[in-house]
Amino acid sequence: MRIAVAVKQVPDTAEVRIDPERGTLIREGVPSILNPFDEYALEEAFRWRDELGGTVVVITMGPPWAESVLREAVAMGADEALLISDRAFAGADTWATSHTLAAAVTKLGDVDLVITGKQAIDGDTAQTGPSIAASLDWPQITFVGKVRSIEDGHILAERYVEGGIEVVRSSLPAVVTILKDANTPRLPSLRGKMKARKLEIPTWGIDDLGLDPAETGLDGSPTRVVTISTPETSSDGEMHRGTPEELAAVLADLLLGEEES
Amino acid sequence: MASIEVRKDTCVGCGACVPACPYGVISMEDGLAIISDECYLCGACESSCSFGAIIIRQDKSEKVDISEYSGIMVLAEQRDRVVDHSTLELLGEARRLADSCGQEVLAALLTSDCGDWPARLVEHGADRVLVTSAAELTHFRTEPFTQIVSRMIEEMRPAVVLAAATTTGRDLMPRIAKNLNTGLTADCTELVIDGESGNLMQTRPAFGGNIMATIVCADTRPQMATVRPRVMKALEPDPARAGEVVEFPAAHGELDSRTEILEFLPLEEGEVDITESDIIVSGGRGVKDSTNFALLEELAGLLDASVGASRASVDAGWIPYPHQVGQTGKTVNPKTYIACGISGAIQHRVGMQSSDRIIAINKDETAPIFEFCHEGFIGDLFEILPLVIKEIKKRRS
Numbered sequence: 001m002r003i004a005v006a007v008k009q010v011p012d013t014a015e016v017r018i019d020p021e022r023g024t025l026i027r028e029g030v031p032s033i034l035n036p037f038d039e040y041a042l043e044e045a046f047r048w049r050d051e052l053g054g055t056v057v058v059i060t061m062g063p064p065w066a067e068s069v070l071r072e073a074v075a076m077g078a079d080e081a082l083l084i085s086d087r088a089f090a091g092a093d094t095w096a097t098s099h100t101l102a103a104a105v106t107k108l109g110d111v112d113l114v115i116t117g118k119q120a121i122d123g124d125t126a127q128t129g130p131s132i133a134a135s136l137d138w139p140q141i142t143f144v145g146k147v148r149s150i151e152d153g154h155i156l157a158e159r160y161v162e163g164g165i166e167v168v169r170s171s172l173p174a175v176v177t178i179l180k181d182a183n184t185p186r187l188p189s190l191r192g193k194m195k196a197r198k199l200e201i202p203t204w205g206i207d208d209l210g211l212d213p214a215e216t217g218l219d220g221s222p223t224r225v226v227t228i229s230t231p232e233t234s235s236d237g238e239m240h241r242g243t244p245e246e247l248a249a250v251l252a253d254l255l256l257g258e259e260e261s
Numbered sequence: 262m263a264s265i266e267v268r269k270d271t272c273v274g275c276g277a278c279v280p281a282c283p284y285g286v287i288s289m290e291d292g293l294a295i296i297s298d299e300c301y302l303c304g305a306c307e308s309s310c311s312f313g314a315i316i317i318r319q320d321k322s323e324k325v326d327i328s329e330y331s332g333i334m335v336l337a338e339q340r341d342r343v344v345d346h347s348t349l350e351l352l353g354e355a356r357r358l359a360d361s362c363g364q365e366v367l368a369a370l371l372t373s374d375c376g377d378w379p380a381r382l383v384e385h386g387a388d389r390v391l392v393t394s395a396a397e398l399t400h401f402r403t404e405p406f407t408q409i410v411s412r413m414i415e416e417m418r419p420a421v422v423l424a425a426a427t428t429t430g431r432d433l434m435p436r437i438a439k440n441l442n443t444g445l446t447a448d449c450t451e452l453v454i455d456g457e458s459g460n461l462m463q464t465r466p467a468f469g470g471n472i473m474a475t476i477v478c479a480d481t482r483p484q485m486a487t488v489r490p491r492v493m494k495a496l497e498p499d500p501a502r503a504g505e506v507v508e509f510p511a512a513h514g515e516l517d518s519r520t521e522i523l524e525f526l527p528l529e530e531g532e533v534d535i536t537e538s539d540i541i542v543s544g545g546r547g548v549k550d551s552t553n554f555a556l557l558e559e560l561a562g563l564l565d566a567s568v569g570a571s572r573a574s575v576d577a578g579w580i581p582y583p584h585q586v587g588q589t590g591k592t593v594n595p596k597t598y599i600a601c602g603i604s605g606a607i608q609h610r611v612g613m614q615s616s617d618r619i620i621a622i623n624k625d626e627t628a629p630i631f632e633f634c635h636e637g638f639i640g641d642l643f644e645i646l647p648l649v650i651k652e653i654k655k656r657r658s
Contacts, residue, residue, distance in 0.1 A: 011283055013469030013588070014608050027283040027305065036589055063284065063301050091263055091302030091317070094447075095439060121588060122468055125447035127435040130403075134439035139519035140403055142432045156523075161428040163340070163534055164527040166400075170520040180589060181582060218263035218302050219320045222444030226462075227475040228308040237619075239637045247638050248648030254620065254636060255564060255597070255649070256656060 001054030001150070003045040004111045006101050006132065007038040007073060009066040010122040034069040037117025039076070039185035041178045045115050046077045046186065048150050055079040057108065061089055061100055067201055074196040075188035082108075086205035091218030094123070098131030100216050103209040105136060113155065114175045118143060126177070133175035141168050145181035263302055264318050267294045271314035281309035321480055327420075327459075330482040333359045334367040334419035336410060337382060338429050340400070344370070344378050347425035349385045349495035351488060354452060355423060356386035356496060358461075362454050364420065367391060369413055369509075371406055373399040383504030386496050391417070391509040397516040400525070401429045407436045408515040414441060419483050421461050423452075426487035438485045444478030445485040450492050450615065461486065469588050470611030490536075491594050492615065533567040535584060540597045541616075543569030543586060544579075545609070547602015547623065547642060551579040556646050557601060563653050569593065569613075571603045587612035601642045605630025622646075 012033045017026045045056045058073040060066050061084040070081035084104050092100065105111050114133075119126035126142070133140035145160035148167070155174055159166040160181060188196075206216060213219055240250050274292030283305055286297040294315070296306070307315045333355040338345040348368075355366045368387040370378060372394060379390040393409050414422060414437070422437075424430035426448040438445035450473075451464035460477045461484040467474045478484040528534060535541055542561040544554055554568065561568045568584055575585040586593055587609040598616035603609060605621070605628055613619065614633060621634035622642045631637045638645060 011468070013471060014606075016468055016471045026280045028280040028285065030283070063299065087298075088262055090300070091304065093444065094435065095442075095444065098435075098439060123447075124467060124469070126431050127438075127445060127447055130432055130435035131439040134407075134436040140432070140436070141520065143428045159428065162537065164525055166525055167523045168520055169523055174519075213262050214320070218317065221319075222438075222442070222481045223446060223476050223478045224319070225304050225308065225474045226477050228305075229473045229475075230471075237631070237633070237635045237637055239631065239639065241639050244640055244644035244648055247640050247645050248652050251620070251622075251636075251638060251645065251649050252652040252656065255599075256653060 001049065001052045001113070002108075002111050003049060003054065003056050003113045003115060004105055004108060005038070005041050005045045005056060005058050005073070005078070006114060006116045006128070007041070007058055007060050007069055008035045008120045009033070009060060009062050009069040010035045010120050013121050032065075032068070034072050035117055035120045037119060037121070037178070037180065039117075040180050040182055041115045041117045042073055042076055042078065043183045043185040044147060044176075044178050047183065048147070049079075052150060057082060057111075059084060059101065059104055061085070061092070061097060061104075064203070070201055071196040071199070072188070074199055075192040076186060077189070077192055081199060081201045083201050083203045084209075085203050086216075088206040088213045089217045091221065092216065093221035093223045094125055094127040094131055095222050096216050096218075096220035098128050099135050099220060100209065100211065101128070102132045102135030103211055104204060105132070107204070107209060112172050113150070114138075114173075116175070116177050118177050118179050129175055129177035136173070136175070138173050138175055139170045140175045140177075141170050142177045143179055144176050145179045147176070147182065263320055265296055265300055265302060266316050266318070267296060268314045268316060269293060271312050273312055273314070275311075277309050277311065278306035278315060281305045325481050327480070327482045330418045330420040332365045332367050332417065332419040333421045333423065334369060334414065334417065334483070335387070336422065336424040336430070336433070337368055337370040337378070338401070338425055338427060339370070339372050339378070342372055342374050342376060342399070344382070345425065345427070346495070347427060347490040348382070350490065350493040351423050351425060352382060352386040353496040354488065354493035355421075358421065358452060358454055362456075362459065365389065367417060367419055369410060371398045371409055373397075379506040381498065383502055383506075384498035384500055386502070387504050389505045389507055391507050393509045393511055395511050395516055397518075400522050401433070402518050402520060402522065403432055403436060404518040404520065405511070405516045406433050407440065409509070409511055411437050411440055412512065412515070413509060414483060420459070422483045422485045424487050426489045430487045434485055434487050441483075443481040443483060443485060445487070446476045446478070447487050449486045449488050452486065452488070460484070466611070469607060470614060471607070489594070489615075535567045535569050535586070536591050536593050538567040538593075539595050540564050540566035540599070541569040541586070541593055541595045541613075542566050542599045542601065543571065543603060543613070544574055544601050545571035545603030546573040546577075548574055548579065549602075553643070554580055556643070556650075560599075560646060560650055563650065566599075569598075571609045600630055600634065601646065603630055604628045605633065
């Protein structure tokens with residue numbers, strides 16, 4: 001069993017600040033972290049590797065310094081790591097990103113399962129996982145809250161959807177996107193940390209993947225961000241002060257307003 | 262290959278782009294922004310520049326003739342042959358977009374038995390409804406839906422394709438967009454067609470809700486978007502509206518799937534999907550322990566509401582994860598969100614800020630929640646909530 005986990009280095013969006021005068025995003029000094037959802041994807045891969053044997057290879061596409069999230073994943077338990085990095089990959093949207101990652105999975109060759117986190121916290125699109133599946137022409141199970149079993153060339157998983165749980169079986173190879181409900185990620189181990197420090201991480205560029213610049217990075221991206229603005233906030237809210245009795249009466253008015261009218 | 266350039270005649274040296282760069286590759290030299298070769302073309306500086314001095318150029322070799330595409334297509338979502346309300350919202354929005362540029366609205370309905378839904382989709386704004394009926398289409402399954410909808414798009418050539426940003430839409434749309442080599446924007450909250458270019462301006466929250474990004478797909482068609490449920494408004498059904506229903510039978514092999522749904526386990530009585538609630542009573546750190554959540558549950562019971570929670574109370578083990586609202590939990594937009602003892606940190610805010618009405622109860626007058634709530638109550642929730650519960654019971658009796 002060889003499981004590839006696609007992860008992303010993201011800015012810690014909780015630390016992002018807005019320049020109040022210009023209304024722009026200040027990202028200077030914002031720490032870069034492993035996308036929190038990806039920890040659950042990694043844990044799920046480790047669990048099944050530990051049960052079935054095999055290896056977990058962690059992959060990321062990004063600038064050279066994105067290597068740090070790969071080392072973090074190795075410290076947690078990944079066996080191998082792979083950095084997909086090239087100037088030609090810069091500015092990629094989800095189409096070009098998934099196209100490139102799928103090419104890397106194809107080049108790896110013997111991958112049975114690709115796992116990703118549900119979404120990344122910077123873009124919040126949840127599109128890269130299914131797009132990787134489309135690029136590979138593999139089946140997919142998205143929004144997985146629990147993987148029940150992997151056996152006989154199939155995966156059985158629970159999709160958490162609106163109004164309930166869908167129990168879905170798919171043939172392998174397949175792509176699965178994982179929710180936080182699925183597990184509790186392990187912490188980096190001492191042995192893992194030592195391995196992470198020493199591990200030599202290969203970098204694959206556009207020539208290694210045999211891709212055309214027209215299908216990668218900004219050139220291969222059908223979408224482009226044209227403007228960025230800060231969301232409107234309703235700072236003109238009404239404030240209520242008073243005794244608990246007075247406040248409760250006002251609140252009951254608000255809550256029952258529609259019923260009574 | 263794509264490139265980035267600072268126009269020397271336009272750059273005024275204000276330095277706004279320097280802190281906007283997430284990679285720290287911009288510096289100021291002699292009153293001019295200098296971007297190093299390590300630039301990752303993320304575009305953050307381009308949009309931070311008030312003077313249009315930073316230009317990113319794409320190198321597009323192949324051109325698609327976008328003039329061949331017209332119309333707004335809505336993918337109807339159904340479960341057990343009942344069309345979801347989000348589809349009616351999308352039809353309302355599609356109608357508005359189509360009328361703004363003189364195009365038609367198409368609806369695509371894949372189901373095992375369409376009943377009277379085609380006519381109802383027309384009443385809600387569709388000009389043409391494409392219907393594919395097959396026993397295999399009772400439930401949404403990625404591959405058959407991808408194949409059939411992809412062929413519909415290839416034959417009908419709509420300029421825009423919309424689906425709800427539900428687990429179905431977010432599963433299906435990336436697959437279609439990748440296959441058709443076109444762009445997809447996730448979870449849009451605002452859509453406008455630019456009169457000049459005909460491009461769909463797709464606006465969505467990003468960076469944990471810190472910013473709104475407007476995205477275009479200028480060179481390929483269709484322009485695909487998933488749209489956040491409960492944001493767009495459905496039209497009042499108009500029985501006088503005329504429309505056409507077109508059968509679109511599945512072709513050989515299109516119903517094949519490598520995945521199968523073995524069973525569907527509906528949420529049990531008492532278990533609520535908080536994203537579906539009109540009212541949410543939510544508790545944070547200020548609720549102090551799990552037994553106190555009973556107070557919130559009692560109020561929720563009276564209001565036919567569900568109970569939400571901040572990450573702090575879920576991490577403390579007071580309430581399970583499915584109730585968590587926020588960046589790493591669920592995104593909700595109910596009619597009324599009642600935040601009890603929640604400070605309103607950005608991680609929570611991004612999951613609930615689009616609620617129609619936010620009511621906050623907090624002892625701490627300086628809590629960030631009071632900066633963006635609509636109705637703020639400064640006081641102790643343990644004093645106020647029991648009185649509110651009593652008052653509601655009294656008024657109803």
